[in-house]
Amino acid sequence: MPHWTALVAEKKQRQLKSIPQEWLVTPPPPSTLDVTGFPESCGLLNVQEIEITNSSVDVLLKKLASAEWTAVDVTTAFSKRAIVAHQVVNCLTEIFIDRALARAAELDDHLKKTGKVVGPLHGLPISLKDQLCIKGLETTMGYVSWIGQYAEKNAVLVDILIECGAVPFVRTNIPQTLMWPESFNNVFGRTTNPYNVSLTPGGSSGGEGALIALKGSPLGVGSDIGGSVRIPSAFCGLYGLRPSYGRVPYCGARNSLEGQDSILSVFGPMTSSLGGLKVFMKAVVNSKPWLKDPLAVRKKWDEDEYDLADHGSGKDLCFAIMWDDGVVVPHPPIRRSLEITKAALQKAGHKVIDWKPIKHKLLEDVARDIWNAASAEDFMITTSSTGEPVIATMELDDADGVAASFRPRNGGVTAYQLWQVQKLRQDLRKEYIDHWNTTASETGTGRPVDAIICPAAPFAATPHGKNRYANYTTVWNALDYSAAIFPVTTVDSTLDGKQPPHNFYDDFDKDVYEMYDPEKFKNAPVCLQLVGRTLEEEAVIKMTEIVDAALAAAK
Known part of the structure; x- marks a missing residue:
């Protein structure tokens, strides 16, 4: 086996060759922090391609079904924009546009011959986190040791998406091991945040977050074991959903910590348009995934639950706001977004009370103890064949290792000790x-x-290496509550000035307070999280739509 850096160099060369060379552009200078406008100003996309890529999922599906836009045109537009996005934020891993265009042409031909769409996602390009196996492609998941391992078949979810008419076209970047809320690995490098490239897009679905924020994909699939759909959605100004265990099939995908089945990773949608959450969930669960994945929950889309039958049919809802979790107090932009949302909901006629969090620190400790029971061994075994180092920090300058809080610090525990946790x-x-x-x-x-409305993190997107606290999301994984992310505002140095010190819970809370500087977080999106109960995906989506409408009406 060659030295691991040679494997990386060869893989990166193959990735570059998979990009149509005529789509290579000159990126903006490194001093340009906000690159969100670049895909439309770079000159690669024509007027129609800009219109297509700026359209919501609902509009795209409607125009695809009516043949106003062909699947080939839509796939081409998003492919070009995805390649531009990759050149400015390094968000892609596997690029398979020829395969996607061939699939799109088949869909166009079917619609032309029969007058019928293939399924509820007919012609919709969908990006996938680099875990979802596609036959004939590598799924390295950021591990050098997995370069050259080609999938023999699709993951169950990929098959379902294709059956529903979707067009997978790219896969997206992640952190090595997945178990970190930022996105950097030894194979593909670091992904940056398009709103401010000095900040992280979050993780572990950071490539998805950055790509969709640049509208290089209308809808993507991320995974979430401790916040990995919700943190990048929040850091990149998107909508995202963490479903409960088993609602979306996971079978056939690659993962870290396989065999750990106490706190499970789940797949969920990420999108720049709220309608995408419902479209994705409805399509996937109505395809009866439990017939293909033994761990998938037998529950079709329930329109009564979406109509909030258990929540007074959506009239006079009562939301509870969790201002902080009793561990870390959020930064000023997060506090302001909670106040904006409370005012908007009250104006819309809903009741808002305070949520009293209980035992969130203990829930965090329990989740970490379960994952860390064997994660060090899992990472060591996976990397051992090539000798690649297990990444210990996401810091740009590999500083003091303080940020290495997401790596296990101790050895394994006995089976009995794990059972007690x-x-x-x-x-x-x-x-x-x-x-x-x-x-x-x-x-x-x-x-x-x-529903509970709370922060997705105590801060907006942080500088690289500084996202050291994920329990605003992890706690709901430990409880298996369904949760969605919705955008509220952006960091504003005038409105979000540094506040006087509060009574700190502990030194860590003080550290988080001291890291805030409105100029460092400039232009970062600010999103919040709406939390429902276990398997309440339909109601969570509907209530997120209600909150989103209230925020729009209050502007």
């Missing part, structure tokens, strides 16, 4: 559901709180 988690889940139910006495609706 898992039992504690079960007990905490029961305690939390009881806590939620007691809110019925505060809401005035006769029901408990309909």
Whole structure:
């Protein structure tokens, strides 16, 4: 086996060859922090391609179904924009545009001959996180040791998306091991945030976040074990959904920590248009994934749940705002976004109360103990064949290793010790559901709180290497609650000045406070999270639509 750097050089060369050479452009100078306007100003996309790539998922599907736009035209437009995006933020891994265009041509031919679409996602280009195996392509997942391993068949979700008429066309970058809320690996390097390239797009679905923010894809699939759909969605100004375990099939995809089935990773949609969440979930769950994946939940799309049958049919909802989690106090832009959302919901006629978080630090510790039970061994075994180093920090200058909080610091535990942690988690889940139910006495609706609105992180997108706290998302993975991300505003140095010190929970809370400088976080999107209960995807999507409409009406 050659030295691992030679494998990387060869892989990068093959990636470059997979890009149509006529689509290479001259990127803006490094001093340009905001590159969101570059795809439209670079000169590669024509007027129609700009219109296509700026369209919402709902509009795209409508025009594809009516043959106003062909699948080939739409796939070409997003492919070109994705390649431009990659040249400015380094967001792609596998690029297979020829294969995508051949698929798009088949769809156009079918529509022309039959007058019928292939499925609910007919002609829609969909990007995929670099875990979702596609027959004949490598799935390295950021590991040098997995270069040269070609998939013999598609992941179940890929098959379902293709059956629904979708057109997979690129896969996107991640951190080595996936277990980090930023995106850097030894194979493809670092992905940056298009709103400010000095900031991270988050992780582990950071390539998806950056690509969709630049409108290089209308809809992507990320995965989420501790926030990996929601953090990049929040850092990149997108909508995203973390479904509960088993709602979206995972079978046939690659992963870290395989065999750990207490706190599971889940696939979920990421998109720049809210309608994309419903379109994706409805298409996937109505395809009966439980017939192809033994761990998929047997639950079709439930229109009654989407109509909020369990939530007063959506009239006079009561939302609870969690201002902080009792561990880390959010930065001023996050606080302002919570206040904006509260005011918008009250103006729309909904009730808003405060959420009292319980045991969030303990839930974080439990999640980490479960993952760390064997993760060091998992990473070591995976990297051992090539000797590539396990990345210890996402810092640009490989500084002091302080940020290495997402790597296990201790050895494994016994099976019995792991069982005790898992039992504690079960007990905490029961305690939390009881806590939620007691809110019925505060809401005035006769029901408990309909949904929780909270930060997705205590900060907006951080400088590279500084995203050191993920428990605003991880806690809901530990509880298996469905949660969505929605955009609210952007960091504004005038409105979001540094506040006087608060009473710090501990030194870590103080460190997070001290890292805030409105100029460093300039132009970063600010999003929030809406949390429902287990397997409440339909209701969570609908309530997110209600919050989104309230925010739009209040502007």
